[in-house]
Amino acid sequence: MEINQNPTPDQPKFQYPAPPPPPGILQSSTAKIIMVGLLTLVLLIPLEFVKSLIFERAQRQESVVNEINQKWGKSVYFYGPVIKVPYVSYTDNELVDANTKQVTHQHYTTTEYAYFFPNELNITANVPTEQKNRNNYESVVYTADMGFKGNYTAPDFSSRNIPAEQIKWENASIVVKTNNIRSIKGAVNISLGGKQYTFEPAAATNDRDTVAALETNTINLRDAFAGGPVNFDFKIQYKGSEALKIVPIGKNTTAKMASNWASPSFEGNFIPDEKKVTANGFDAQWKISHLNRPFSQQHFGAIPNLADYSFDVKFLIPIDQYQQNERASKYGFLIIGLTFLIFFLIQSVSKISIHIFQYTMIGLALIMFYTLLIAITEHSSFTLAYIVAGVSVVIMIALYSISILKNIKFPVFIATALSALYAFIYVIIQLENYALLVGSIGLFLILGAVMYASRKIDWSNANA
Template sequence: METVVQNVWTKTKVLVKALIIGGIVLILQIPTFYVTDLIKEREQRQKEAIVEVSSKWAGRQNIAGPVLVIPYRENADSTKSKHFAYFLPDQLNIHSKVSPEEKYRGIYKVMLYTSGVHLDGSFNNISLEKLKITPQDMIWNEAFVHLGISDVKGLNDNVRLRWNNQVLDMSVDGWAAQALDEGLNAPLNLTGPDDLKNVQFSADLNLNGSQELLFTPLGRTTSVEMKAKWPHPSFTGDILPMQKKISRDSFEAKWKSISQKRNFPQQWKDNSFIVGQASYKGSDVTSTAAAIAGVNISNNAFGADLYDPVSGYQKTLRSVKYSFLCILLTFAAFFLIETSNKKSVHPFQYGLVGLALVLFYTLLLSFSEYIGFNFSYAIAAAATIGLIAWFIKGILSSSRLTVVLSVVLLLIYTYVFTILQLQDYALLLGSIGLFITLAVIMHFSKKIQW
């Protein structure tokens, strides 16, 4: 009778312990949530550091222009009200050479740059008839040219625009046209439509910025060439470059945009469209003129982001999402080894091993802020495996079982790291890995007397 009771208790004990271990796995998700909040907090601090440094240097830059603006009079209820007509260039060529510069705010690195930008092009086919405006209604002597720059604080030199035979000094002094946002303006003092035939223009900019440099394709045909001494570009915006070359320490890219690819006309009246700041990363339009006008032309901008691969907050956050899997697989291996070899491990000791697995992510976060994600992952994994191996060796008093569990941990961390690196195949690799893992657990669980 005692033997039967003992056998029943032995089987019940295994099941009860398995349930307790499952409960520990769930409880360990609580500190994991705190780790997730810590990662988001550190990432937010980095963003605040970027904003602070950029506010003193210059923010993201978007160059849009030039735009020819001519006021005109229009009859309305027996009075003549003042309006604006906007004309875009037929050809726009932009050449940019970017020199990145790294600045630090505490431990946080901020990507800044200085860019030399040369732009040239022409206005060939300005037609007032398409806008149903007569030359007599145009206020020619108040015409001006506008060059959109997202953050004029970044200008290092005075900007002079060569307009046919004229050299125009551009300034922020303003002509209040609702469809224009921040940038530079210069008066043209036109006398009539003859002054707009085959206009050639060019300008050079020496411009500071941070993180991203964009160009708005205002030309009927727009060609952009960018060179930078930076090996990690992230091409962003409405279109991708048609040519790109990335080397160990630099990149070159070329874009070409034609009017058929965009959602705005070559000329318009009033504030039907605006030339404002681009809505970065698909966010809502933030231009001041957007409250009045409908379509922000600068949302068609494209360019490059000087991506910093050392910043590993997103990868660290992704790795935490696999914490439940890592803890579950480690405990499963631990439980199978314990049960198969008739060893006894207290649930409290399972909890200590679980805390070591959670601390892996704080180590990963801490090191990644200094030496990059990949090296940090290797260091954190090695430290965690070493700590658990030392602890297990003292519990099981078996070098063989310690080596087996260490190899299992190494395979788990390698598996997760591979998934993090292969984003496009993460689901496929994850599914295959879990299937194989389940098969292994099923095989070894057959030896357990449940």
């Protein structure tokens, strides 16, 4: 067959089909990856606004909790009972007249105080808790019933070489130190050597006192210690919140504490020697010797600040709703990035074009998850809020994917993958000690799955 190279006017010329135009640079896979990546970064802006909202609501909760605690009772810091003995101190000043060279002596008499800690101190504390709610916020408060028993040996001034006639044994008293007089319930009495004495609020005896004090009327220690060591016994009841801190001032201190709070935090300078924590509460026991502390059993002039040497129990909600929301929002970048990656891989495999506007709508739906989460959490539990918000967003994105991908297979896969991703994030949020380990392993497996799924994609021709 010969092709007519010189066709007549009545014959049409032979035309070869025109080659398809090369794809524009904006239609290339590289350009789409860059645009999706930039969109992911842009969506971090509304995600930061969500984090700011969570922080604002958390600050509001803290303000309300502080208000509840102020009205009920703040955290309690306590130590005692301590024997307080006044003694006279003499000071001589020598003055020399510059003109006459005459020497005069001035004598000053001041009253100082010596403090003596117990020899044996046994503490029992029963600390039932309850939760107080106001609007959408809650706080943990407690009522502490504490009992103190032990004994004193006779105060010894020999280390200071203070003459016996300077010691005012008949003007001694018993003091306890605390930061929270306002929250004490009822009267506080102490039995010392079989006699009852009542505590009253006392003014600070010097500028170095950092906590308030309760003090008895005067006690004649000369009579009290006439028969040797003296036993004491007193009880005190507190309304408090957040923490209970006790300084072990006995030469040998034992303490037992029981509570219905199932999530205690044992802090301070001493941890329990024995403890049992169950869903119904905890029991803890401390045994502390004076050899375990850097302060002595007697102090002259003033008692130093002992706040760093207490054993503490904190009664706090371990992970409150705003902490959980904050931890969830920190994974927002991961959720958005992996969801976009799934859509991009589907687009590359199926040759279905997904517009950047559609990516934007999907990203905003993912951001809405966190606003729904915090809003619903304030009116229910975090778990229920997480389920409702997660299901709502997954259904929204799945239905939107049907209109984009024009089939049911890929939207079902997207919904399944997104549900698994939300479930994985929820597990990480609930974990405390193993969150980093489980998160790292999970991300490693996700990366491996993406690498496996994308291994056969021809990126040079993935231009749809």
